Amino acid sequence: xxxxxxxxxxxxxxxxxxxxxxxxxxxxxxxxxxxxxxxxxxxxxxxxxxxxxxxxxxxxxxxxxxxxxxxxxxxxxxxxxxxxxxxxxxxxxxxxxxxxxxxxxxxxxxxxxxxxxxxxxxxxxxxxxxxxxxxxxxxxxxxxxxxxxxxxxxxxxxxxxxxxxxxxxxxxxxxxxxxxxxxxxxxxxxxxxxxxxxxxxxxxxxxxxxxxxxxxxxxxxxxxxxxxxxxxxxxxxxxxxxxxxxxxxxxxxxxxxxxxxxxxxxxxxxxxxxxxxxxxxxxxxxxxxxxxxxxxxxxxxxxxxxxxxxxxxxxxxxxxxxxxxxxxxxxxxxxxxxxxxxxxxxxxxxxxxxxxxxxxxxxxxxxxxxx
Numbered sequence: 001x002x003x004x005x006x007x008x009x010x011x012x013x014x015x016x017x018x019x020x021x022x023x024x025x026x027x028x029x030x031x032x033x034x035x036x037x038x039x040x041x042x043x044x045x046x047x048x049x050x051x052x053x054x055x056x057x058x059x060x061x062x063x064x065x066x067x068x069x070x071x072x073x074x075x076x077x078x079x080x081x082x083x084x085x086x087x088x089x090x091x092x093x094x095x096x097x098x099x100x101x102x103x104x105x106x107x108x109x110x111x112x113x114x115x116x117x118x119x120x121x122x123x124x125x126x127x128x129x130x131x132x133x134x135x136x137x138x139x140x141x142x143x144x145x146x147x148x149x150x151x152x153x154x155x156x157x158x159x160x161x162x163x164x165x166x167x168x169x170x171x172x173x174x175x176x177x178x179x180x181x182x183x184x185x186x187x188x189x190x191x192x193x194x195x196x197x198x199x200x201x202x203x204x205x206x207x208x209x210x211x212x213x214x215x216x217x218x219x220x221x222x223x224x225x226x227x228x229x230x231x232x233x234x235x236x237x238x239x240x241x242x243x244x245x246x247x248x249x250x251x252x253x254x255x256x257x258x259x260x261x262x263x264x265x266x267x268x269x270x271x272x273x274x275x276x277x278x279x280x281x282x283x284x285x286x287x288x289x290x291x292x293x294x295x296x297x298x299x300x301x302x303x304x305x306x307x308x309x310x311x312x313x314x315x316x317x318x319x320x321x322x323x324x325x326x327x328x329x330x331x332x333x334x335x336x337x338x339x340x341x342x343x344x345x346x347x348x349x350x351x352x353x354x355x356x357x358x359x360x361x362x363x364x365x366x367x368x369x370x371x
Contacts (some may be wrong), residue, residue, distance in 0.1 A: 031061065032050060032051060032061060032065050033065070034064070034065060034066065035065075035066045035068065036065075036066070036067055036068070037068045037069075037070045038068070038069060038070065038073070039073070040073065041073055041074065041075045041078050044069075044075075045079075045080075045081065047067060048081050048082075048083055049081060051065075051067075051083060051086075051088075052081065052083065052084050055084055055085050059085065059120075060120050060122075060124075061087075062083075062085070062086055062087045062088040062126075063088065063120055063122070064088065064124055065087075065088035065089070066089045066090075066091060067088060067089070067090045067091070068093060069091065069092050069093055069097070069131065070093065070095070071095060072095050072096045072097075073095070073096070073097050073098070074098050074099055075099050075100045075101075076098075076099040078100075080100050080101065080102040082102065082111070082113055082114060082115045083113075083114045083115065084115050084116070085115065085116050085126075086114050086116070086118070086128075087119075087120055087124055087125075087126045088126065089127045089128075089129070090114070090127070090128040090129070090131065091131075092129060092130040092131025092132065092161065093130055094130050094132070095131070095132070096133070097113070097131065097132070097133055097134070097136070098133075098134040098135050098136065099134075099135050099136065100113060100133065100136040100137070100138075101136070101137045102136075102137070102138050102139070103137070103138075103139040103140070104139070104140050104143065105141070105142060106140070106142065107142040107143065108142075108143050108144075109143065109144050109145050109151070109152070110145050110152040110179070111138065111140040111143045111145070111146045111147075111170065111179070112138060112146065112147040112148060112149055112150045112151040112152075112179065113133065113136070113138070113148065113149055113150070114128065114149060114151075115152070116150065116151060116152045116153075116154060116156075117152070117153040117154065117155075117156025117157070117158070118154045119154065119155035125155060125156055126153075126156040126157075127157040127158070127159070128150070128156075128157070128158050128159075128161060129159050129160055129161070130159070130160045130161065131149070131161045132161070132163075132164060133148055133149065133161075133162070133163045133164070133166055134162075134164045134165055134166070135164075135166065136163075136166045136167075137167045137168075138167070138168045138170075139167075139169045140169065140171070141169055141170065141171060142171055143170050143171055144170070144171055144172045144173055144179075145170070145172075145173045145179035145217070145218075146168060146169070146170025146171070146173070146174045146175075146179045146208070146217075147174070147176070147177055147178040147179040147216075147217070148166055148168045148175070148176050148177055148178075148201070148206075149161055149177050149178060150177070150178045150179070151178070151179045152179060152180045152181075152182065153178050153180070153181050153182070153196070154182045154183070155182070157194070157195050157196070158177060158178060158199060159195055159196070159197050159198055159199070160198045160199070161177060161199050161200075162199070162200040162201075163177060163200070163201045163202070163204050164200075164201075164202050164203060164204065165202070165203045167204065167205045167207070168204065168205070168206050169205075170207070170208050170217075171208060171209050171210075172208060172209055172210045172211060173208070173211045173217040173218045174206055174207065174208030174211070174212045174213075174217045174251075175212070175213045175215060175216040175217035175218075175250070175251065176201035176204050176206050176213070176214050176215055176216075176233075176236065177196070177199050177201060177215050178196070178215075178216050178217070179217045179218070180216075180217055180218045180220070181194070181216060181218070181219045181220065181221065181226060182221065183221040183222065183224045183226075194224060194225070194226050194227065196215075196216065196226060196227070197227055197228065197229055197231075198229075198230035198231075199215060199228075199230070199231055199232075200232040200233075200234075201214050201215055201232075201233050201234075201236055202232070202233070202234040202236065203234070203235045204236050204237075205237040205239060206236065206237070206238055206239070207238075207239040207240070208239075208240055208244075209240070209241055209244065210240070210241070210244045210245060211244070211245045211251040211252050212238050212239075212240040212244065212245070212246045212247075213238075213246065213247050213248075213249060213250040213252075214233040214236045214248045214249055215228065215231055215233060215249045215250055216228070216249070217252075218250070218251055218252050218253075218254070219250050219252070219253040219254070219256055219258055220253070220254040220255055220256060221256040222255060222256075223255060223256065224256060224257070225256070225257040225259055226257070226258050226259065228249070228250070228260055229259060229260065229261055231249060231260075233248050233249060236248070245271075252271050253265070253267040253271065254268070254269055254271045255267065255268065255269045259279075262278060262279050262280055263276050263277065263278060263279060264276075264277045264279060265277075
């Protein structure tokens, strides 16, 4: 009898230990390393596939990760797969990704080399720094929010990046660097400025049906300031239908402040320019309520006009519908956050409880046998 009870208890201990070992093995090895350096096309594409696979299982899988480009990478003849949702840091280190060719017929949102830059509920920001795209093509004629580097930046950052000799084609809301920006003032972070600084678009064609900008298609936020200083646009072509909103720097701005060289401009929800404040003397250059067009040149930078040199027309149209819900609600995928590290706790507790019950039963049986 005692041998049977000993065997039973041993089995129970094994059942308890196996799940614990599995949990330990899972937590001791992260799927995406903290830092990955890539120097070839295959290394880069392998990383993107891994990041996308893990993001499908865990929305925050790339949070805090760094992808570092350490050589120029030619992607001629390679099938490009965009990063779907980026919460890490992509360090271009001044290197160039060239000859990317990506095309989709899908009627989707957020199309670019990176589909979407986001910030999660821990205030970890997706960011891209010091990266150049050259001779690249992004084609998504049925898509909304299309950019050369990012389709959408939802509180993310793009700084010191260049798009040169590329073609970016989308439907509505298209930009050479980013299709659309977004930020809600009641979201996490509370930063007064969001940075899209020192970016350059040159010799690039940007095509769309509505709201097209050489740098950014649509800047829209919840009364938050976007710092886009240091931009350069040179020799670009804006291909858009007659009468559609367009601008050499940004196609339209709504419900936000835009810091552009020496001026801070405030835009209404419908895109009307409410005021223009000089940063030199603090004087209001434009009376509140006026609806002058957005400027298309940065006084601080000498630029060559694009083949379409029209200034942005006065905007009196309603705000873009796609922005309303995004501005007022945090990203749903941030909220679900991927795997909870404590999700295995109920299983472990259940196993321990089962072992305890078996042990109690064994003790009772032993007492009865002695009686």
